[in-house]
Structures are given as structure tokens and as C-alpha cells.
Amino acid sequence: DSGVTQTPKHLITATGQRVTLRCSPRSGDLSVYWYQQSLDQGLQFLIQYYNGEERAKGNILERFSAQQFPDLHSELNLSSLELGDSALYFCASSVSGNNEQFFGPGTRLTVL
């Protein structure tokens, strides 16, 4: 158990819909990272937050957005969902940049 929790574990929805994935980092970790794992794209970095502020963006689509709240939990919002958005979405946390990242168990999103 990494100490990072993600909800829900599984999510099935339809094209065009909007979903929110939630992540609670390990106690004391200020950085939160979101990654997408799909069969064709592999593991891709999406976005990083540090203590409530966006720190860096990776290959995140404009339809996707995220935020980190004062209690340090983070949410990833995916809108106008397409079939190709079906993937495993991982959250990771660390004390700060370049410290070891601890990964959550992931949320498996299926878009039908």
C-alpha cells in the first residue's frame, strides 16, 4: 500500500460525458502528478501540482483539467469523453519535485 488513494476504482461512462477522478496523496506530500496509461500511448505524464499550484503540464488534452485543493487532494476532470480516453489514470504523490513518487492503484476509465 503506497498511501495514495484513488477513487473510483472503475468508471464506465458514455461518449460525450464528463467524469471526475479523485486522488488523495500520502500524508505530508505536497506534489501530485497525474498519468494516463493506455495500450497505444503507454504511460504519459499529464499534469503536476505542488501545494495547490499547477507546476507543469505534459500531454494533457484541453478537454482535461485538474486542480489541487487546500487539503492537498486533487481531482482530474475529463470532459467530452471519447472512446480513445479509455485508459488507466494514475495519481502519484511526492514530498516535492524529484523525490520518489508513490503511485496510487489507478482508476480504470471505460468510455462506451
Next chain:
Amino acid sequence: AQSVTQLGSHVSVSEGALVLLRCNYSSSVPPYLFWYVQYPNQGLQLLLKYTTGATLVKGINGFEAEFKKSETSFHLTKPSAHMSDAAEYFCAVSDRYGGSQGNLIFGKGTKLSVKP
């Protein structure tokens, strides 16, 4: 831009045999290097990392990796494979400095099978 290449999407070894998983990176400055393992239906777990200092890095479960700057490689080895090592292994890099510090760039992964 940084990138990671893992040679071989599938590697199969016999129990007790040497495990060698290959990773080459591309980076304008020496990066931080990582190996992660993913068991079925689970998240990623850090095996080992190279930041500075000794180029031979020892990790958990008997794995080790050697940073070779001249070859831009960071291959993962284990002298004797166990059935429990069957999993997918990911090599990753991150910037040492700057705004993207800490963001992991992953290779495509290598699935390791261990035969009895």
C-alpha cells in the same frame, strides 16, 4: 526533449536465470533515472533510482541497475529470476532542474515472464 527506449516489449527467462532488461535514454543533461515495476491490476512501485554518486544502484527484490553515461543506458539486472518477478517493468527519466523537475517520462515497458 527527453525520451526513453526499452528494448524488447516481452522478455522470457527461466526461473533461476539472469534477468536483463534494457533501457536507453536521451537527454541533453544527465537526468534522474528510475525503474518501476507494475504487477497485474496494480499501480507502479519504485524498484530503484539513480540521482548522483555511485553508478551501480541497488534496489528492492534483488534488482540492480548501472548508469552508463557513455552508452546512455540504465539496464536493469537480477542474478536469479523468481516466479514472483513476473510483471511489467518501466524505465523512466526526469529532469534534474527546471519547471519539469520530477515529471516522469516513461518507456513503453517490458513484460517479464518467468518459466518454471
